[in-house]
Amino acid sequence: MSAEPADGAIETAIATASETAVETRGLEPVPDSERTGRVRELVPTWVAANISVLLLTMGAGLVIFNKLNFWQVLVVAIAAPVLSYGLVGLISIAGKRGGAPGMALSRAVFGQRGNLFPGALIWVARWGWETINAVSGAFAVLTILDLLFGIRKNTPLIVVTLLLFVGCTFLVSGLGINALRVCSKWSTYLFGAFSVLVLGYLIAETDWSGVFDKPAGSTAMMVAGIGTIAAGGISWVPSGPDFTRYLPRTASSRGMVGATIGGAAVVVIPMVLMGAVMAVGTPDLATAQDPVSFIGELLPVWIAVPYLLVALVGMLLINSMSMYSAGFTAQTLGIKVPRAWAVSVNAVISLVFGFLLMVVATSFFGSFISFLTLLAVAFSAWIGVFGVDMLRGRTYDAAALLNTGRTSAYWYKGGFAWQAMTAWAAALAVGLLFTEVDWFGGPLAGTWIGENGLGWAAGIVTSGLLYAVLPRASAPAAPAGAAEEPALAGSLSN
Numbered sequence: 001m002s003a004e005p006a007d008g009a010i011e012t013a014i015a016t017a018s019e020t021a022v023e024t025r026g027l028e029p030v031p032d033s034e035r036t037g038r039v040r041e042l043v044p045t046w047v048a049a050n051i052s053v054l055l056l057t058m059g060a061g062l063v064i065f066n067k068l069n070f071w072q073v074l075v076v077a078i079a080a081p082v083l084s085y086g087l088v089g090l091i092s093i094a095g096k097r098g099g100a101p102g103m104a105l106s107r108a109v110f111g112q113r114g115n116l117f118p119g120a121l122i123w124v125a126r127w128g129w130e131t132i133n134a135v136s137g138a139f140a141v142l143t144i145l146d147l148l149f150g151i152r153k154n155t156p157l158i159v160v161t162l163l164l165f166v167g168c169t170f171l172v173s174g175l176g177i178n179a180l181r182v183c184s185k186w187s188t189y190l191f192g193a194f195s196v197l198v199l200g201y202l203i204a205e206t207d208w209s210g211v212f213d214k215p216a217g218s219t220a221m222m223v224a225g226i227g228t229i230a231a232g233g234i235s236w237v238p239s240g241p242d243f244t245r246y247l248p249r250t251a252s253s254r255g256m257v258g259a260t261i262g263g264a265a266v267v268v269i270p271m272v273l274m275g276a277v278m279a280v281g282t283p284d285l286a287t288a289q290d291p292v293s294f295i296g297e298l299l300p301v302w303i304a305v306p307y308l309l310v311a312l313v314g315m316l317l318i319n320s321m322s323m324y325s326a327g328f329t330a331q332t333l334g335i336k337v338p339r340a341w342a343v344s345v346n347a348v349i350s351l352v353f354g355f356l357l358m359v360v361a362t363s364f365f366g367s368f369i370s371f372l373t374l375l376a377v378a379f380s381a382w383i384g385v386f387g388v389d390m391l392r393g394r395t396y397d398a399a400a401l402l403n404t405g406r407t408s409a410y411w412y413k414g415g416f417a418w419q420a421m422t423a424w425a426a427a428l429a430v431g432l433l434f435t436e437v438d439w440f441g442g443p444l445a446g447t448w449i450g451e452n453g454l455g456w457a458a459g460i461v462t463s464g465l466l467y468a469v470l471p472r473a474s475a476p477a478a479p480a481g482a483a484e485e486p487a488l489a490g491s492l493s494n
Helices: 005-019 039-048 052-065 070-098 114-147 155-175 178-207 208-211 219-234 238-243 254-281 294-297 301-332 341-357 363-391 398-402 418-433 455-469
Strands: none
Touching: 039 070, 039 178, 039 254, 052 070, 052 114, 052 219, 052 363, 052 418, 070 114, 070 219, 070 238, 070 254, 070 363, 114 155, 114 178, 114 254, 114 294, 114 301, 114 341, 114 363, 114 418, 155 178, 155 301, 155 341, 178 254, 178 301, 178 455, 219 254, 219 455, 238 363, 254 294, 301 341, 363 418, 363 455, 398 455, 418 455
16 A cells, blocks of 8 residues: 555644644634534533632622622522523524624624624623633732742732733634633533532531521612623623534524523532622622632632632633634624634733733722623623524525625615614613713613613613514525524424
8 A cells, every 4th residue: 555645644634633723714604514513512611601700709799789698699699690691592592593603693683884883892892801801810820829939919920920811811712612612621620629629618617607697688789789790691692603603503492592501500609609608707808909819818728729720720711712702703893814813902902901900990899890780781782683683583694694795685775784773772872871880870870770780681672672673674585505493482492
């Protein structure tokens, strides 16, 4: 047998390995032949998206600021992921239908030019989310250095840790979906094991009489707490299709929603509860400028260091997933670079904003909650429009999604679907009217909706209802051979 065929086989194997190691696909829809993903892979994906010590800080905030007792925090911890990641799972169904990233599919709803407006807002919002996570990761590194070697943080060290964290984030997000899947799987196992260890320690060391004797807070503060915790999940809604585009069209829609909620809830519920328990004995936990160092104060070093190391990997994954989606969003805005390099813009912005937040900002928690509140409003306006459009049984024309010119079936009138744009803009305005943060207050923030922190919910309802009653945009013809999907109500039974 000649050596040539063997050499050719080796070259083919190397090329295949290279392709699977680094995802080169951008906005173009995934062909059916390459849709080999499985619904169960969504569980570790959404576990990884929530591995952050910030959930401990947010759980503490429910006790310190919202004045909730343990049982109210439990209700918040259960309701928030069910609500927010239920939306993530529902919108994810569009990914298996169209095989493209969420903001590329959004072109079919808003028009090729119209999609630039919500796309730009969502892209900018991701800057803040990635900055928050980069700062948390950098603080985790600084805390580990302090615990192990007694090295105190200073400005040069802050810069170095930020560079290290963002650089690793850029590497993983640049590699693409397969790298994210592998990292998510193993980080899920590790984080789960160490979280059980921390939970066991807290059970043994906590003064439970102090935890259960705390009086109940108001219902309004509990509802607002649900919105605060849910805001993090809501920020993932437009990214949902990014992680389901490799699923076959026959994948169970009901299973996708369940796996998404389950993956998030298995992390959010215990983390929020642990934060609430910690806050009873350490009331200044939620007000600390450094949202991570308290772990070194509350836990022994032999637990704190490995737990922080695993959580650091989790926070790196959260940022990698966000930058992965941000790369697609940048491409939909016309930044003509490969997906792997499109994330570099967000990486640089994370460095700059992260430095300002770590060195200049006086209150991390206040800045964080204000950002989450506005983030939820910004995303909710898009969610209502896109969700209603999908409920109508939308199918996606692959060629029209990629054709940004006047000949695109998604050009509509001048590149805009005015029905979607009107509903989106109105919902954005309504959401802000009911919203109040540290440095901004809408004129209706003092109403029942505003006091309960439901500005984001008002945005979803406004955009969804308005888009539903407006006349439909001229529907593009379905691509030849495309499988017709039933409306969502029917597809959930698959």
